[in-house]
Amino acid sequence: MHSLKSLHTFGFSTHSKKLISIDNDFAALKDVETPLWVLGEGSNCVFLEDFDGTVIKLESKGKTVKEFDDYYQLTVSAGENWHQLVCFCMQNNIFGLENLALIPGSVGAAPIQNIGAYGVELNQFVKQVMFTEIATAKQHSLTNEECQFGYRDSIFKRHLAGKVIITQVVLQIPKRWQACNHYGELANLKQPNAEQIFNKVIAIRQEKLPDPNEIGNAGSFFKNPLVSNKHFASLQCDWPDLPCYSVDHNSVKVPAAWLIDHLGFKGKQLGGIQCHPNQPLVLTNNGHGNGAELLELAREIQTKVENTFSIHLENEVRLIGNKGLVSL
Numbered sequence: 001m002h003s004l005k006s007l008h009t010f011g012f013s014t015h016s017k018k019l020i021s022i023d024n025d026f027a028a029l030k031d032v033e034t035p036l037w038v039l040g041e042g043s044n045c046v047f048l049e050d051f052d053g054t055v056i057k058l059e060s061k062g063k064t065v066k067e068f069d070d071y072y073q074l075t076v077s078a079g080e081n082w083h084q085l086v087c088f089c090m091q092n093n094i095f096g097l098e099n100l101a102l103i104p105g106s107v108g109a110a111p112i113q114n115i116g117a118y119g120v121e122l123n124q125f126v127k128q129v130m131f132t133e134i135a136t137a138k139q140h141s142l143t144n145e146e147c148q149f150g151y152r153d154s155i156f157k158r159h160l161a162g163k164v165i166i167t168q169v170v171l172q173i174p175k176r177w178q179a180c181n182h183y184g185e186l187a188n189l190k191q192p193n194a195e196q197i198f199n200k201v202i203a204i205r206q207e208k209l210p211d212p213n214e215i216g217n218a219g220s221f222f223k224n225p226l227v228s229n230k231h232f233a234s235l236q237c238d239w240p241d242l243p244c245y246s247v248d249h250n251s252v253k254v255p256a257a258w259l260i261d262h263l264g265f266k267g268k269q270l271g272g273i274q275c276h277p278n279q280p281l282v283l284t285n286n287g288h289g290n291g292a293e294l295l296e297l298a299r300e301i302q303t304k305v306e307n308t309f310s311i312h313l314e315n316e317v318r319l320i321g322n323k324g325l326v327s328l
């Protein structure tokens with residue numbers, strides 16, 4: 001048995017039957033016992049109970065940078081840390097990723113849910129994603145379009161879920177840089193340079209989001225829901241302050257934090273699990289929580305939001321039971 005406590009940021013005291021670290025040699029895949037769970041840095045995974053199979057932890061390191069007339073092309077191994085990559089780019093005057101600073105986790109996991117923050121999403125920079133198919137150990141790659149990126153979504157969460165190990169991500173970062181500072185407090189920056197955005201994003205995140213090194217959490221527990229224009233108009237009759245972000249002609253995105261806040265969950269505790277007092281979309285583990293408590297509080301939030309606003313909250317965090325992915 002291998003402890004998973006330090007391998008996922010929620011920090012539950014759970015175990016897996018087997019643990020295999022993989023760098024660039026996939027020969028170890030022959031020895032795995034199913035079920036399998038591929039893990040980066042565990043910042044979007046919660047092991048609710050002991051996992052009755054093999055956890056494969058990606059440790060592969062390395063990156064190459066090629067300069068072209070109009071852009072830089074970075075080929076980065078899955079086991080590299082995402083924020084370190086952003087820092088590397090800043091130090092080398094490769095600008096564009098600064099809004100995505102301080103997002104925890106590995107480069108290999110970044111395309112899985114198409115990480116995003118402060119008005120920018122990873123898919124704006126992905127050229128190609130390389131992966132190994134677990135069943136055959138064969139290498140494949142997908143282009144940006146083939147990855148079917150969406151909000152916190154990609155083909156790796158759908159058709160290819162559980163079937164592949166991402167080995168490398170190829171990013172194409174244009175040399176022509178434009179500030180993206182429309183989101184929230186970033187709008188207070190007047191004609192900022194990339195470094196100012198980088199520093200501001202870090203400052204906002206450090207102020208709002210709990211540090212997983214201090215208190216167990218996996219970032220936003222739920223996704224922000226999409227709501228049709230018609231549904232939103234009816235909600236506005238009862239809650240005129242309900243905010244929204246435009247998405248397309250037919251729907252808007254509603255901040256789940258507002259819905260949860262409005263229902264009074266902020267700071268609510270259930271055993272060792274708490275709805276964070278500053279950012280209610282984040283659930284935390286005080287070090288003594290367990291999977292059953294987490295599911296109970298998350299389901300209570302989900303049910304109350306559904307009953308009050310007729311909005312279904314979908315969990316963003318991957319919840320893992322003894323045989324693999326479980327739904328809320």
Ligand code: FAD
Nearest residue numbers: 040041042043044045105106108109115116165166218219
């Ligand atoms: P893991 O948690 O290890 O894995 C996540 C998923 O990817 C799992 O399904 C896993 O099986 C799969 N996976 C991991 N590596 C591979 C691989 N190489 N091949 C195939 N599958 C793989 N996310 C955002 O988008 N925006 C944010 O602003 C943000 N803020 C966060 C703040 C905090 C404090 C925390 C704790 C999390 C936050 N997250 C955010 C979520 C998290 O940072 C991202 O989902 C990140 O990409 C997860 O990386 P990881 O390596 O930890 O992935």
Ligand code: EPU
Nearest residue numbers: 117118219220222223224243255257258261278279280281
């Ligand atoms: N809000 C409240 N009460 C609160 C906090 C927020 O009502 O206590 C409302 C406010 O209206 C606020 C809005 O929620 O304007 C949005 O809050 P915030 O800017 O903190 O962002 P979020 O929607 O809660 C999303 C992402 C984060 C990402 C930030 C910044 C999702 C699920 N979450 O959070 O990503 O860092 O925007 O872009 O999309 C993650 O995915 O793990 C994550 C942390």
